[in-house]
Amino acid sequence: MLPMHQSKLFTRTRWRLSAWYAAIIGALLSLSGLAFYEMLAQAHWHALHLELESLSGTLHDGLEPILMRPGQLEPEVKQLLPELCLANEDCLKQTEPLARHILGKAQRHGYYVRFLDPSGHIIATVGWQPKGLPFQTQAQDWQTLKDDRGQRYHQISLLLKTKSNTAWGYMQVGRSLSAYDDYLAMTRLVLLIGLPAALVLTSGASWWLAGLAMRPIYQSYQKIQQFTADAAHELRTPLAATQATIESVLEAETLSESEARKTLCAVERQNNRLTQLVQDLLLLSRMDRQEIMPKQQPCCLKTLVYDVVDEFEGLAIASELQLSLEIQVQQSLFVWGDEEQLYRLVANLVTNAIQYTPKGGTVALLLHQSDHHAVIQVKDTGIGIPAPEHSQIFERFYRVDSNRARITGGSGLGLAIAMAIAHAHQGTIQVQSQLGQGSTFTVKLPVTAGNP
Template sequence: MNQNKLFNRTRWQLALSYAAVMGLILSLLGLGVYEAIAHAHWVAIDRELESVAGTLHDSLETKLQQPGRLEPIVNELLPNLRVIGVNGIKDKEQLPDRHILSAINQSFYYIRLFDNSGNLIATAGAYPEELPPTFNSQHWQTITDSQGNIYHQISVVLHTNTQENWGYFQVGRSLEDFNDYLSTVKLILKLGLPTALILVGFSSWWLAGLAMKPIYASYRQIQQFTADAAHELRTPLAASQATVESALLMPQLDEKEAREILRTVERQNRRLTQLVADLLLLARMDNQAIRDRPQLCCLNDLVSDLVEELAALAIASKVALTSSVRVQQQLNVVGNSDQLYRLVANLIVNAIQYTPPGGKVTVILDCSHQEAIVQVQDTGIGIAAADLERIFDRFYRVNSDRSRHTGGSGLGLAIAQTIARAHRGSLSARSELGSGSTFLLQLPL
């Protein structure tokens, strides 16, 4: 198939199409996965900040007494509390380490306290010094410091224990770990997508080859059929042409010569007519199953009639033709009786033609598992194993020199196989070279 430019180009086009579609799907899927992971982490971060801020907010409000003033007890709640004084930041004395609000002890959380005017009063936790001290009253904020680091924070209003406005309370955290995680996800996707596309490319090439195989087989079959049909049609046409040309070269023709020429032309025309009729039958049966007024056909009568009618051909070939009916009841099948007649006749005629003088042909009628079985056995020349797989191909002959001493066109078994399939049956053969052949026809009762 790769040697054929048309199919090779088509295979490349299919492979590239598959790869492009899969690449687009994988890219969209990767983008969707990334967005889903990022959204899930944003939601998790927001919930963490809300939880920490809510816990601290509720604890602080019960201890605050005057607006803008930090009570000493706040040190027990906020680790590393640093109060902003007039002359800058002064660290207050830290209390011994306690297992209090462990979330604030993590390196990425910080706290800021503002008064009602928006002035920074104190910080706690892992407070980054590069953050701008300006106050923003928005509930959720994402800010960037002078070093380019990104932080996410939440702002809430603080009240005293008497429900006066004390100021504002902010809890934030660094997004460095979050960005590092997303960077890792991006790297995995960037490396994984090209790798997946390479695998998809090879798979697409392989799948395109699988998809093209039956098409290529049909193409080769059509090519072979066209060549064989042309060969079969050329022979009688050439014979007729040669006969006519030789007649035209003769100065005069008597009645006997003219009749002989006409008989030759008539014989070749009859052969052409039969060949065209066979081809039309195969084409018609390929397009539709047997639905033309199906009727009951008695195989007992069919076999006995054929054995009787072909007895003369068997005698002329010095072959013994017999039948063996191994059932007591009548075997009826639904179908076209004329075509079934032709099917079995083709098998018997083939058996007679390929059986040497003194041989024997036996037609056996039997049934099994709701199927009628017709076997045509002969003691002829047999069929080689290499030819056995192709004997039902159109125009195929076992003898490679395509001799026509039998007068056939190579369509008999192809027609028989097509008729069997049209009747929901099967036709098979088993044979050994020099030991005869058996053709087995199975039809549903």
């Protein structure tokens, strides 16, 4: 059978699965990155907004009690804001942040305060003043402006009142958004680089995961193909023999009663072989689908192995073999399950041993107990099984010696049926064999807690 990467059907399917995996995960990563970016931007913007609001509120509450006349700053304001710069003064040296006692945690480069009279003319400034920033009217509380270099600023405009509650003018408190914009630009850069890299890794992982997911499917597909080919081959042999028999009879001008009977016997043998093969295939199929569950009743293994030896003793004698039974336990061993299926399990192993043991050899059936398991062993001095084939002999239609199996009428399903029955009874089958020295099949079945 071809490996999976050489199968066009599975390669195309793997590409499609990988593309779907990559597309879905890529979409999720992109949406997650976009959501992360938006949440990060909103969180920083909200923190910046609150900071400006808190600073402007502190200044507003500290200034209003000392303002007496509209549009004029009292000397006490200079004491509150030592870096206050009037509109007619040279404030080139005042490029540092606001006073430490006013801004507190907000003492950073980029903050500024501007005072405007009711008509919107600048009266004084405090702190670092951006160049080319337009003096907007007080129509909006919050504004985002740009200076002549395109740098953005965020500011709030508040109405100031005098001590007598008359309109004094406006105070604008703002800060530069360069740090905020740089942070978002770096975040976008990381996302723009990280997302494609993640998509590349995701595509590789998708290809690997698709292959991993399809591997058992491909193995099942191979088994189905092999099973179909083997079943067709097994069915073809008796059908061809039957067809040849019928054609030879049809070609004869006359047919005596003995010849007719002989022909019918040949057709009957081939029909029986077909019937047995179909029954075995149906049994395996139903056991695979768990349509046949073992009957939960106590089965005495001592009685079972005695019956198997009695039934096959004649076959062993006809094959010029010695069939023996050795029971190594005194008490009766009981297992829960279907006695008919368990009988077939042991019978298949004994039949297999007889078929593959040359004349003059021996076949031994042993029964003993190990821990909480009943152990049934079938030993023969047959042709043996090569070590590389030990894991394959329980596959359907597999034969160690196909020519001999065809002569003896074997279909290659006996060991597969035995394995299925053992698994259905929570048991196991193991094989030990050397080529030319015989084989030992060991069946372990869990015994009941006590005799029924």
